[in-house]
Amino acid sequence: MSDTPPDHLSTNPKSPHFDMEVLQRGIGIRFKGRERKDVEEYSISEGWIRVAAGKSRDRHGNPLTIKLTGEVEAWFENPTPDAEDKGNEDKTTEAE
Template sequence: MTDTPPDHLSIDPSSPYFDQPTLERGIGIRFKGVERKDVEEYSISEGWIRVALGKKVDRHGRPLTIKLSGPVEAYFQTGGDTVADEGDDAQA
């Protein structure tokens, strides 16, 4: 695995930009200098993120999203060799 996250990533399994091993490793997103936890999809080179629009869903049950433009920074939350299997009890 590389130490740089992919340029374009989505959490939707039907998207061509979905990558399960990368998502399991953990991706952090900083958008306009603010840490975001609600990102559905991002593109670093194009400078945008997609976030859910409240609790609204489309007719297929997928969340409605809105595209926000601005500087995007992505980083891995865990190292390349370790996978966080400990769960929430490891926050001590």
């Protein structure tokens, strides 16, 4: 798995842009220079995010969302498990 997050990602399991492995690593989003924790979906190349519009729900129980446009940055909050294992292997070989 790469160290750059995907260009388009959604938290909705019914979306074609949903990826559980990526979401489990944790994604940080900065929108217009401010960190956001309430992002439902984002696209870096198109420059937009979707956020819930209050507590409103549609008839299927999904949150109503608003699409906001602006500069979007994304990063992984947690390192890859492979990177942690490699770091531990290096430390054990140096100690011996």
